[in-house]
Amino acid sequence: MNSVEEIQQDIIEEFEFLADDRESTIFYIMELGQKLPAMDESLKTEENIIKGCQSKVWLTSDYKDGKVYFTADSNTDITKGLISLLIRILSGQTPDTILNTELNFVEKIGMSQVIGSQRSNGFNAMIKQMKLYALGYRAKAQVNK
Amino acid sequence: MEAAIKQSSLDIAAIRAQFPVLKQEVNGYPLTYFDNAATSQKPLRVIEALNQYYSAYNSNIHRGVHTLAEKATNAYEATRNSLQKFINANEKEEIIFTKGTSESINLVAATYGRQNISEGDEIIITGLEHHSNIVPWQMLCEEKGAILKVVPVSNQGEINLDDFKALLSDKTKIVSVAFASNALGTINPVKQIIEAAHKIGAVVLLDAAQAVAHLEVDVQALDCDFLAASAHKMYGPTGVGFLYGKRHLLEQMPPYQGGGEMIKEVTFEKTTYNDIPFKFEAGTPNIADIIAFSEAIGFINELGKENIRVYEDALLDYATQKLTAIDKVKLIGTAQHKVGVLSFIFEGMHPFDVGMMLDARGIAVRTGHHCTMPLMEQFGLEGTIRASFAVYNTFEEIDTFVASLTKIANRIK
Numbered sequence: 154m155n156s157v158e159e160i161q162q163d164i165i166e167e168f169e170f171l172a173d174d175r176e177s178t179i180f181y182i183m184e185l186g187q188k189l190p191a192m193d194e195s196l197k198t199e200e201n202i203i204k205g206c207q208s209k210v211w212l213t214s215d216y217k218d219g220k221v222y223f224t225a226d227s228n229t230d231i232t233k234g235l236i237s238l239l240i241r242i243l244s245g246q247t248p249d250t251i252l253n254t255e256l257n258f259v260e261k262i263g264m265s266q267v268i269g270s271q272r273s274n275g276f277n278a279m280i281k282q283m284k285l286y287a288l289g290y291r292a293k294a295q296v297n298k
Numbered sequence: 299m300e301a302a303i304k305q306s307s308l309d310i311a312a313i314r315a316q317f318p319v320l321k322q323e324v325n326g327y328p329l330t331y332f333d334n335a336a337t338s339q340k341p342l343r344v345i346e347a348l349n350q351y352y353s354a355y356n357s358n359i360h361r362g363v364h365t366l367a368e369k370a371t372n373a374y375e376a377t378r379n380s381l382q383k384f385i386n387a388n389e390k391e392e393i394i395f396t397k398g399t400s401e402s403i404n405l406v407a408a409t410y411g412r413q414n415i416s417e418g419d420e421i422i423i424t425g426l427e428h429h430s431n432i433v434p435w436q437m438l439c440e441e442k443g444a445i446l447k448v449v450p451v452s453n454q455g456e457i458n459l460d461d462f463k464a465l466l467s468d469k470t471k472i473v474s475v476a477f478a479s480n481a482l483g484t485i486n487p488v489k490q491i492i493e494a495a496h497k498i499g500a501v502v503l504l505d506a507a508q509a510v511a512h513l514e515v516d517v518q519a520l521d522c523d524f525l526a527a528s529a530h531k532m533y534g535p536t537g538v539g540f541l542y543g544k545r546h547l548l549e550q551m552p553p554y555q556g557g558g559e560m561i562k563e564v565t566f567e568k569t570t571y572n573d574i575p576f577k578f579e580a581g582t583p584n585i586a587d588i589i590a591f592s593e594a595i596g597f598i599n600e601l602g603k604e605n606i607r608v609y610e611d612a613l614l615d616y617a618t619q620k621l622t623a624i625d626k627v628k629l630i631g632t633a634q635h636k637v638g639v640l641s642f643i644f645e646g647m648h649p650f651d652v653g654m655m656l657d658a659r660g661i662a663v664r665t666g667h668h669c670t671m672p673l674m675e676q677f678g679l680e681g682t683i684r685a686s687f688a689v690y691n692t693f694e695e696i697d698t699f700v701a702s703l704t705k706i707a708n709r710i711k
């Protein structure tokens with residue numbers, strides 16, 4: 154498993170490749186979205202919907218051997234692509250890592266210019282929800298100690 | 299395409315030249331602005347009127363003795379005169395300035411509605427209304443224990459007159475319907491709706507937000523009781539609009555808001571209200587934008603509604619034909635009579651994503667529920683992609699639009 158910093162660096166380089174071509178960047182994000190494995194329909198509950206997203210996003214997590222694993226889906230490919238980036242970085246990390254990671258790739262690739270303000274808000278809501286899950290698992294782990 | 303262009307007597311290049319905002323590139327492509335149902339762009343004469351007002355004669359209106367106040371008042375009232383002619387109202391006092399369609403409808407609900415609706419009364423709207431023509435009535439019904447009835451919409455996006463008539467009864471007090479639908483473009487049979495509603499003594503409000511820039515609107519010929527519209531959808535400034543109401547109704551209605559301008563005399567014991575239209579125009583209005591609104595009306599008048607209609611119909615027909623030919627596109631709303639609105643979905647791609655892809659190519663469309671969530675629900679959709687046309691749009695822009703959609707279709711497969 155690569156460190157979160159290495160993964161972020163990879164993503165930054167992939168996006169640099171697309172230079173400033175907005176259309177290609179969006180297509181690339183969509184393609185990432187199409188590759189994200191579909192979520193089990195039974196998990197697409199009201200409870201798992203992230204509030205604050207214009208498109209629908211469902212997010213759940215599992216905790217195994219001290220690490221958090223995320224599963225997510227959306228009804229739009231672009232949103233799925235965005236969340237697949239977050240999963241690539243944060244899924245399989247410890248709660249501490251997830252809580253302490255600064256997602257600086259977002260700014261480096263100029264995400265907000267590409268996706269606009271509405272989607273940026275949704276994107277931030279996804280990050281927040283992932284960190285909330287991590288916080289919950291860390292608290293639980295401490296209680297169980 | 300050639301034939302259609304020849305049919306129209308309008309010089310579209312000359313019209314486009316009057317809209318500074320159209321002369322720009324977005325994301326490296328010339329801007330194609332197809333979001334006119336949300337708001338239209340403004341011609342130079344509107345922009346200059348705003349500038350002129352603030353540079354030369356900004357002043358509060360009415361009751362002023364000085365020259366600038368006189369000038370501003372005259373310009374402000376001149377817009378009322380233009381509007382009166384524009385919709386063929388019987389008198390200019392029947393035109394009330396508001397913030398726009400939403401405020402106009404809220405005004406009627408809060409005044410006429412509160413005064414005339416009691417428990418068990420019924421208000422009729424249609425299934426294709428904008429939230430602005432749903433929520434004010436819901437609020438009124440909740441307050442009064444009245445009932446909101448909804449005329450169903452067919453799969454083509456039309457309402458059936460018989461369905462409407464079936465809802466009419468001696469309990470019906472208000473009928474409020476869109477002249478044309480913002481989400482689907484459907485033009486409703488408003489003349490027949492008004493006739494039928496009047497037979498049982500109900501008053502009719504027309505939400506003309508999507509009609510005023512595109513269709514002939516003659517309030518006397520229609521015999522509507524109220525009509526609401528927004529300047530910003532008819533080449534005018536944002537933040538202003540108007541309510542037309544028949545004099546005898548406006549006179550009976552209580553005021554909407556209290557304040558300056560709307561009074562005749564105030565003592566702490568009692569206030570007497572001003573005459574219409576001022577009774578409904580409390581406080582300093584949006585003077586600058588109302589003055590500039592007149593230029594938007596002038597712009598439409600000079601082109602001629604009939605010419606605009608012919609040209610926009612040709613655009614709509616052309617775009618409908620081209621879009622239908624794309625495999626992945628499914629049109630939503632195929633009514634026989636439509637204004638220049640094309641709503642559609644794109645197989646295998648969420649409207650939001652399509653909108654973003656088009657934006658990357660400089661094409662501005664709207665995606666989502668278009669403030670018509672009940673209508674979207676009927677079609678089982680969260681939303682559509684909507685392209686809506688104005689008189690400055692061109693056949694070439696439609697070609698660009700269709701080429702972009704085709705390219706997206708090929709890329710997603």
Ligand SMILES: Cc1ncc(COP(=O)(O)O)c(C=O)c1O
Nearest residue numbers: 398399400428430480505507528
């Ligand atoms: C049919 C219809 N009614 C009402 C409105 C509300 O207009 P405004 O927001 O200008 O008050 C709109 C605007 O989208 C509309 O299209």
